[in-house]
Amino acid sequence: MNNISGYGKPNYILAIETSCDETSVAIIKDGKEILSNIVASQIETHKRFGGVVPEVASRKHVETITITTEEAVEEAGIALTDLSAIAVTMGPGLVGALLVGIVAAKALAMALDLPLIGTHHIAGHIYANQLVHEMEYPCMALVVSGGHTELVLLESEGVFRVIGRTRDDAVGEAYDKVARALQFPYPGGPHVDRLAHEAEAAVPLPRSWLEPDSYDFSFSGLKSAVLNVINQTKMRNEELNFAHVARGFQESVIDVLMEKAIRAAKEFEVKQLLLCGGVAANRGLREALTARCAAEGLPLLIPPFALCSDNAAMIGAAAYLKWKRGEFTALDLKGEPTLSLEAWSVQS
Numbered sequence: 001m002n003n004i005s006g007y008g009k010p011n012y013i014l015a016i017e018t019s020c021d022e023t024s025v026a027i028i029k030d031g032k033e034i035l036s037n038i039v040a041s042q043i044e045t046h047k048r049f050g051g052v053v054p055e056v057a058s059r060k061h062v063e064t065i066t067i068t069t070e071e072a073v074e075e076a077g078i079a080l081t082d083l084s085a086i087a088v089t090m091g092p093g094l095v096g097a098l099l100v101g102i103v104a105a106k107a108l109a110m111a112l113d114l115p116l117i118g119t120h121h122i123a124g125h126i127y128a129n130q131l132v133h134e135m136e137y138p139c140m141a142l143v144v145s146g147g148h149t150e151l152v153l154l155e156s157e158g159v160f161r162v163i164g165r166t167r168d169d170a171v172g173e174a175y176d177k178v179a180r181a182l183q184f185p186y187p188g189g190p191h192v193d194r195l196a197h198e199a200e201a202a203v204p205l206p207r208s209w210l211e212p213d214s215y216d217f218s219f220s221g222l223k224s225a226v227l228n229v230i231n232q233t234k235m236r237n238e239e240l241n242f243a244h245v246a247r248g249f250q251e252s253v254i255d256v257l258m259e260k261a262i263r264a265a266k267e268f269e270v271k272q273l274l275l276c277g278g279v280a281a282n283r284g285l286r287e288a289l290t291a292r293c294a295a296e297g298l299p300l301l302i303p304p305f306a307l308c309s310d311n312a313a314m315i316g317a318a319a320y321l322k323w324k325r326g327e328f329t330a331l332d333l334k335g336e337p338t339l340s341l342e343a344w345s346v347q348s
């Protein structure tokens with residue numbers, strides 16, 4: 001551990017997240033306690049385009065970042081001079097959107113003479129769990145978001161090994177595309193989830209298992225199967241029950257995610273399974289995993305809804321791993337749209 005000033009005193013990290021369509025600033029105490037977590041969502045702005053428009057997202061971040069930062073500091077009830085470090089999402093994400101947060105973070109770090117911690121967005125989603133439960137190692141994280149679907153093994157704190165990833169669409173992306181075909185606005189995941197719960201029956205749809213020993217995922221075939229059902233029903237001039245389609249899609253997604261996550265947890269003999277990312281808000285997935293993990297005797301951690309979607313508190317929680325080890329980022333930090341999670345692992 002570095003002998004920098006601030007160790008031994010309470011740690012306060014101001015964290016910034018602007019990788020996609022949420023401008024968020026949080027203040028986290030000692031890596032675990034949320035003093036504030038302000039999230040300004042741009043969903044209403046992007047809705048009319050049916051998805052996130054990168055240029056519009058960057059512009060909105062520029063408009064919102066200052067007020068969001070001021071609110072986060074005010075709500076936390078601390079002075080800027082109490083801060084120990086500034087953390088910011090450096091990737092993956094939309095490069096223009098990332099840059100807005102990065103420039104703000106650099107300005108604060110320079111003005112306050114504080115260390116800067118460039119943070120990985122997915123490490124943030126995983127460490128959102130640390131804000132509510134004690135994580136134990138080894139653990140396995142099932143990361144399900146709009147841009148990512150991954151199984152990540154953490155053998156020890158802050159050391160990430162991706163053992164499976166999607167070969168095409170991320171699960172949230174598949175939800176949003178299916179939702180659009182069912183005429184729901186962006187982001188469609190929550191609508192499909194709600195509809196799936198209302199259905200009394202499910203349209204049978206395929207499961208994409210890939211090779212028997214693979215932990216990878218693929219959702220584009222399932223999405224095409226849904227579109228085929230919709231088109232064929234239309235061509236036959238028949239009435240389609242959208243709820244049955246939603247339920248069939250959701251059952252297929254949950255089956256594959258759950259089987260692979262449980263198999264991985266058993267093979268690597270982990271102490272906990274962690275669910276995280278925007279799609280971790282899915283009621284069907286939460287319920288199915290909760291029941292299955294209880295039956296298997298496997299402890300399951302799921303963050304509360306507010307910490308599943310993008311937020312800066314999770315970035316502060318992940319950044320704390322680096323702060324504890326004195327692993328800081330130089331001020332020439334750049335936004336890295338395809339930043340590797342494994343490469344972001346702690347060094348010591």
Ligand code: KG4
Nearest residue numbers: 145146147172187189278279281282309310
């Ligand atoms: O993690 P997140 O907020 O942003 C990314 O980093 O991608 O995830 C957003 C994704 C969207 O695709 C959204 O439709 C999906 O999470 N989502 C859901 C639910 N709530 C959000 N998908 C399925 N069921 C939900 N309840």
Ligand code: ZN
Nearest residue numbers: 145278309310
């Ligand atoms: Zn995310």
